[in-house]
Amino acid sequence: MAKDPLLVRAGQTMVPTPRALALRDEAAAVVRRLDALLSPGGDTDLSTLRTTFTLQAADLVGAALAPGLLRRAGQEAPGISFRILAEELEAGPALRDGRIDLEVGSIDHVDPETQVEELVTLRMMAAVRPGHPLAGEPLTLVRLAAAEHVVVSRRGRFTGPLDTALAERNLHRRVTAVLPSHLAAMALAAGGDVVCLVPAALPGSPESPLTRTATALGLRLLDISLPLPPLTIGMAWHPRQAADGAHRWLRDAVRRTLHAPEAT
Template sequence: MNLSAVDLNLLVVLRSLLATRSVTRAAKAVGLSQPATSHALSRLRSLFDDPLLVRSGRLLVPTPRAEALRVPLESALAAVESTLAKPPRFDPATAKRTFSIGTSDYGQLVILPPLLERFAKIAPGIDLRLRDQSSGPISEWLAGGEIDVVLSPRTQGLGHMGLHMQPLFNERFVSLVRKGHPRVKSKLTLAAFAELPHAFVAPRGTPGGVVDDALRQRGLSRRVALVLPGFLVAPPIVSCSDLIVTLGERVARPFLGRFPLRAFPPPIPLPGFDFNVFWHDRMHSDPGHIWFREQIAEVAQGVRTSSLTPMR
């Protein structure tokens, strides 16, 4: 039998006929007229090459072929109805699910702690898996379902069709030096900034960026003495050396009370950057995924509105 030529509505009529044994009652149950239901029964008899239901007094009685169809018909229609039903409501309090995040150690430090604290209270069954967003093809990972979201300021390489983006907050830069640095007293001057050896965070291994661009516009350059793969090692290294590092303020703040560091506004204007969440269209309407993105956005709202310690 060619399934593409079968009108599945006929099977719904057959189920009702088997349950009611009456064309009139079956028609009422499926919302058809009695003539339309009689016509459907005629088509069913042709389809199965069997009378299916024959009259016995005022009722229709099923043939052995119809009886044999009863159970598999119920199972098949139940499966179709289940497939077409709306997904169940996502309940974070009882859900058991793992979400994967692609991000750098910046996102891990700024977003992950408050997100985990939030999940511990409202969604104890939710697990997280983190993946370094600098180590692979992010667009392909999202499209293939290897990760659920990307948290990143970068948009390069994320122009894949089917991706959604939501800005979470805007970040500004600060420059860190150790306390007692011989070249930096009450303020960080442009001369000192250009002359000091710099640490530079380059997750993808390629130096260069907004600091170099800003210096170049003023006919200046800097010496990058140390290139690091992540943000979290930069403040401890700077605290025990004469290096200077410029990085996002929110990733710098947690280190100021733990290491002998001072934070200054960079002596040249530097554009801030948006920190964003990306996800693929394939997960856009998934109830659990919608909830997950909402939690990230609410955590980011707290990050965005939290007061920042004055520079020192």
């Protein structure tokens, strides 16, 4: 049986058949649905969205992010939940295959297709408890080197950029503990006489959310008169999620949280 034609010739032109006219509204609805599916995602209804985002971040970054993300989700997208993983996965493959949605931290190795945005640049400061011998007098490099230090390293390394800078001045510090966690190192410094390094805002900038834990623990932050390399915190994601409306909200929420001078 021949299929009903959609167009027939009428003189020098083609005109729609009744069948074509009947399908017109249905076809228009299909086109609208396809357009919504393929659009950049700007029309995502965050109020009805139900999803969980998985982020990978160091413990200090996760502690800085979690309050702001939860607060913004509660106000703007109450159906969103967050899973924050430790830095245990190779970010490139994990982003590519969807095991994580976003990496936040010091992005020092990425696959060519990975998209990266730098968020904030910080400096390293010495953190000590209020009664520490270094807290009462100006911090000199000799006194800094003579103090006991705790180092944060997931690989168990005892040295870092501070040791390199001190060595150039014939100074060497004593590292008495190496811990894999920034939060554990700050807790150790808050309860004893060791020095730990804490990332803080550049001079003249608002307080970084990354220093709020140190402030909450009562630690005092001391300037180090050495040209230590700055720490840049960024976020990385796979390009397949670049235009997704929900993921765009996530990236914006991370951006606003790390730029926020104080909790609101």
